[in-house]
Amino acid sequence: MSRNAALKHEPGSDAVLEAAASWLALAQERSLDPREAAELEAWRRHSEAHEKAWQAALELQRAFKELPADISGEVLGRHRRDRRAVLKSLAALAFAAPAGYAALLHAPGWTADYRTATGERQDVTLPDGSRLALNTASVVRLEYSAEERRLVLVEGEILVSTAAGTQPEAREFVIQTRHGTVRALGTRFAVRDLGDGRTAVTVFEHAVAVQPVAGTQAHRVEAGQALAFDAQQVFRFDAGDQGDPPWTRGQLVSSNQRLGDFVAELARYRPGLLRCDPSVAELRLSGVFQLEDTDRVLDLLGETLPVRIERRTPFWVTVAAR
Amino acid sequence: MNTRADSLQDGHAAVERVYIDHHGWLRSWLQSRLGCPEVAADLAQDTFLRIVARREQLRRAPLRKPRAFLRVIAGGLLVDHLRRRDLERAFLAALSNQPAAAAMSAEDREILLETLNRMDMLLDRLSAPVRKVFLMSQLDGLRYACIARQMGVSERTVKRYMQQAYRQCLATLL
Numbered sequence: 001m002s003r004n005a006a007l008k009h010e011p012g013s014d015a016v017l018e019a020a021a022s023w024l025a026l027a028q029e030r031s032l033d034p035r036e037a038a039e040l041e042a043w044r045r046h047s048e049a050h051e052k053a054w055q056a057a058l059e060l061q062r063a064f065k066e067l068p069a070d071i072s073g074e075v076l077g078r079h080r081r082d083r084r085a086v087l088k089s090l091a092a093l094a095f096a097a098p099a100g101y102a103a104l105l106h107a108p109g110w111t112a113d114y115r116t117a118t119g120e121r122q123d124v125t126l127p128d129g130s131r132l133a134l135n136t137a138s139v140v141r142l143e144y145s146a147e148e149r150r151l152v153l154v155e156g157e158i159l160v161s162t163a164a165g166t167q168p169e170a171r172e173f174v175i176q177t178r179h180g181t182v183r184a185l186g187t188r189f190a191v192r193d194l195g196d197g198r199t200a201v202t203v204f205e206h207a208v209a210v211q212p213v214a215g216t217q218a219h220r221v222e223a224g225q226a227l228a229f230d231a232q233q234v235f236r237f238d239a240g241d242q243g244d245p246p247w248t249r250g251q252l253v254s255s256n257q258r259l260g261d262f263v264a265e266l267a268r269y270r271p272g273l274l275r276c277d278p279s280v281a282e283l284r285l286s287g288v289f290q291l292e293d294t295d296r297v298l299d300l301l302g303e304t305l306p307v308r309i310e311r312r313t314p315f316w317v318t319v320a321a322r
Numbered sequence: 323m324n325t326r327a328d329s330l331q332d333g334h335a336a337v338e339r340v341y342i343d344h345h346g347w348l349r350s351w352l353q354s355r356l357g358c359p360e361v362a363a364d365l366a367q368d369t370f371l372r373i374v375a376r377r378e379q380l381r382r383a384p385l386r387k388p389r390a391f392l393r394v395i396a397g398g399l400l401v402d403h404l405r406r407r408d409l410e411r412a413f414l415a416a417l418s419n420q421p422a423a424a425a426m427s428a429e430d431r432e433i434l435l436e437t438l439n440r441m442d443m444l445l446d447r448l449s450a451p452v453r454k455v456f457l458m459s460q461l462d463g464l465r466y467a468c469i470a471r472q473m474g475v476s477e478r479t480v481k482r483y484m485q486q487a488y489r490q491c492l493a494t495l496l
Contacts, residue, residue: 017496021489025481028459029466056495057488064460067437071423073461074416075438076445077454081404139357155357178354273414318418 019043020053024061114140116156118271119294121250129163130173135192135247136269136291148172153199157192159248160184179231180212189221190245194228200237202226204244210234252289252297259283259305263319270294272315279321280307336380337373340388345370348392355400365403369396409442410435444491455480456487 023040026032032040044051116122116134124132126142128149134140138156148171151160162173162184173184175191177199182191187206194200201210203225209218213231221227226239246253252269254262260281267274269291283305289297301319302309310318345366353362372395373380385391413435417423426434445453455473458464459480464472466480473480 017489017492020492021485024488025485028484029481053492053496056492060488060491060495061460063437063441067441067461068420068434069461069463071413071416071420071434072438072441073457074419075409075412076442076461077457078408078412080446080450081401081408154354273411273418275415275418277419312418312424316414316418 013049016049016053019050020057023054024057028061114138114142119269119291121247121291126163128171131161131163133159133248135159135245143176144171146171148174150174150176153177153191153193155193155195157190157247159188159190159245161188162186178213179229180210180215183209183211183218185209198228198230198235200226200228202237202239202245246288247291250291252291253287254289255286256284257286259285259301259307259319266294266297270317272313272317274317275319277318277320280305280319283307334374334377336384337370337377340373340380340385340392341370344388344392347389348396351393352396352400356403361403365396365399368399372399405442405446406439409439413438444494445487447494448487448490451475452483452487455483459484 023043026036027040044054114122114124114132114134116136116138118137120136122134124134126132126149127144130149132140132151135157138158139154140156140158141152141154143150143152151158151174153175158175160173160175175182175184177191177193179197179199182189182199182201185207187203187208189201189203189205189208192200201208201221203221203223205223207220207222209220210227210229211218212229212233215229215232215234219227219229219234224239226237228235228237252262252265254265258281260276260278262285263274263276263281266289285301285305287300289300291297298309298317298319301307306322308320308322310320312318348369349359349362349366352365353359356362356365369392373392417426417431423431445456448456451473455469458469458472459466466477466484470477470480
């Protein structure tokens with residue numbers, strides 16, 4: 001057999017795949033009539049490659065039939081990250097903004113890390129006297145230079161109170177996240193990597209200027225306002241209550257909040273999996289909860305709402321209907 | 323004499339040079355994406371394993387832009403890692419929704435997760451509507467006419483999608 005002819009009959013060649021797929025698609029819908037069955041039979045016998053492709057096809061169908069439909073449907077049908085979009089975002093940060101986030105993370109010079117574990121909080125005084133509070137599961141890198149005071153928020157949430165020292169500080173104060181920068185205009189504000197491809201900013205005093213990595217203009221956020229942004233644009237974001245965020249006092253405050261949202265928020269402070277059954281997610285609750293003992297908070301839910309706390313393991317907890 | 327061993331040596335030397343010059347940078351690049359130093363270290367290691375496999379090409383043609391090259395390979399691994407992590411999360415969530423899952427042994431769960439992971443890789447390159455149609459047919463056992471109604475497309479389109487999905491899966495399997 002010539003090389004070309006051999007290639008044509010490889011199991012993975014285009015023509016063989018196309019034919020096998022076409023037979024499968026037909027056989028999946030209805031039983032083949034006798035004439036079709038005979039045709040398929042002849043196709044399979046035509047070459048070893050055809051038979052091999054058909055066996056692989058049957059294998060594939062069998063594998064799917066053996067899967068439990070409900071669990072598999074949920075897992076395989078889940079919302080996916082767009083592979084190309086992820087790759088593109090990596091490329092955009094790496095190539096288009098060499099002086100941005102990626103470069104900063106490995107820039108030589110004076111850097112320092114602050115890091116909190118899940119459920120942990122930390123207050124830090126920075127070299128210039130500014131104050132920094134780190135919420136649960138947060139990582140910050142310090143990049144102070146002669147020109148500016150820059151903090152890189154690698155992940156998590158921080159509250160910043162810039163120094164109002166005796167001598168005026170000429171250097172700019174900038175927070176860098178993977179989505180852009182927040183420039184302080186003499187101020188007190190919170191920055192949070194929402195973990196969904198966006199950063200949220202809430203301002204308590206004065207104002208900040210937000211600049212998405214790939215955005216063309218800066219957006220000013222005044223005291224009492226908040227917004228979220230991704231690498232391209234800004235979004236509306238609920239400012240919530242005025243005053244410092246409750247987490248800085250170790251509290252979680254909710255006011256007529258959906259239980260589903262409350263549980264998602266509480267999950268940030270607990271290692272492991274904490275989820276809320278959809279059947280109770282629409283219940284509402286209000287209260288002030290202490291974050292230092294999240295198990296106690298869960299018990300409280302069980303006492304005050306028609307819900308049951310299922311603890312499969314300490315790291316796998318579900319809030320379910322009673 | 324001994325040219326084959328020599329060229330192997332040179333190949334290893336080329337990989338070693340790339341490793342020494344860029345391993346630290348690659349790790350921090352990955353870590354900035356993941357926030358987790360352990361996983362970043364693993365993925366950096368995997369990236370270099372891929373490069374070791376290409377040492378012969380590397381010896382003949384040294385990399386002109388080593389970091390861009392490493393980023394491309396590490397980027398692919400990173401996307402795979404994120405896919406697997408999302409899959410595991412969805413699996414845990416699905417298990418906790420299913421009362422029947424409580425009766426499953428740890429071993430059965432592992433096997434199911436691994437099977438799903440393989441299926442997931444097969445389905446990963448399909449476009450969203452094709453994947454949806456395919457799952458409706460394979461898992462839910464719906465007929466094409468029923469799928470067509472639910473998706474608001476013609477039966478012919480459903481059949482075309484099915485054929486496309488089978489074709490892609492088989493191409494990966496064979």
